[in-house]
Amino acid sequence: MLNLMQKNKCTRILNDNSLVKGNWSEASDWGASVWFPAMAAAGLKKFAWIYSPSTFSRIAANKSLPSDYDAVQVAFLIIRKRR
Secondary structure (H helix, E strand, O other), X not given: OHHHHHHOOOOEEEEEOOOOOOOOHHHHHHHHHHHHHHHHHOOOOXXXXXXXXXXXXXXXXXXXXXXXXXXXXXXXXXXXXXX
16 A cells, blocks of 8 residues: 555545454554554555444554554544445
């Protein structure tokens, strides 16, 4: 994703995790310490994150953001299926 962002000079990303199931907490520490800072350094300004319906996945997504993170505007979204 970082490579594509840099090649295309993107400043906004929509990350759709709506099909992610289960817990991925091991990756959340890496996301907070490596991935988000690298994306910010590459020019990311806004990041929209569509939550997974899994509670554990949502917790991991929230944990992925560094606690002192304000370089990128992040929005978590919940998409509900229409009946």
